[in-house]
Amino acid sequence: MACTKKHRYNTQYNNLPVDQGGVGRHRCAGCAYEKGYNDGLIRKEQLDLDLDSLPDSQAGTVRHKSPHAAYAAGYLNGVEDSYK
Ligand SMILES: [Zn+2]
Structure with a gap:
C-alpha cells in the first residue's frame, strides 16, 4: 500500500532526519506525523508507532x-x- 496523500510533498518534512537503513525508511513520514499528531491531541499515554500500519x-x-x-x-x- 502506497501513500497517495498530498502531504508527501509538504516541505515541512524536509527537516526530518533521513532514515536510509532503518525499518521505517519506506514508510510515509507524513502519515507518521498525522498519527503522532492525532495521538498528541488526545495526549495518548501508551504510544505505539506501529510502523507496519x-x-x-x-x-x-x-x-x-x-x-x-x-x-x-x-x-x-x-x-x-x-x-489551545
Ligand atoms: Zn502519507
Whole structure:
C-alpha cells in the first residue's frame, strides 16, 4: 500500500532526519506525523508507532525520512494544540 496523500510533498518534512537503513525508511513520514499528531491531541499515554500500519512512500519530500522523528514531531504539535 502506497501513500497517495498530498502531504508527501509538504516541505515541512524536509527537516526530518533521513532514515536510509532503518525499518521505517519506506514508510510515509507524513502519515507518521498525522498519527503522532492525532495521538498528541488526545495526549495518548501508551504510544505505539506501529510502523507496519503506515502506508509506504516512494515519492516526495517524505521519502526516506524518519517516521520515528515524524511521529514525535506530530505528537508534540498535537499536545501543544490540545492546550489551545
Ligand atoms: Zn502519507
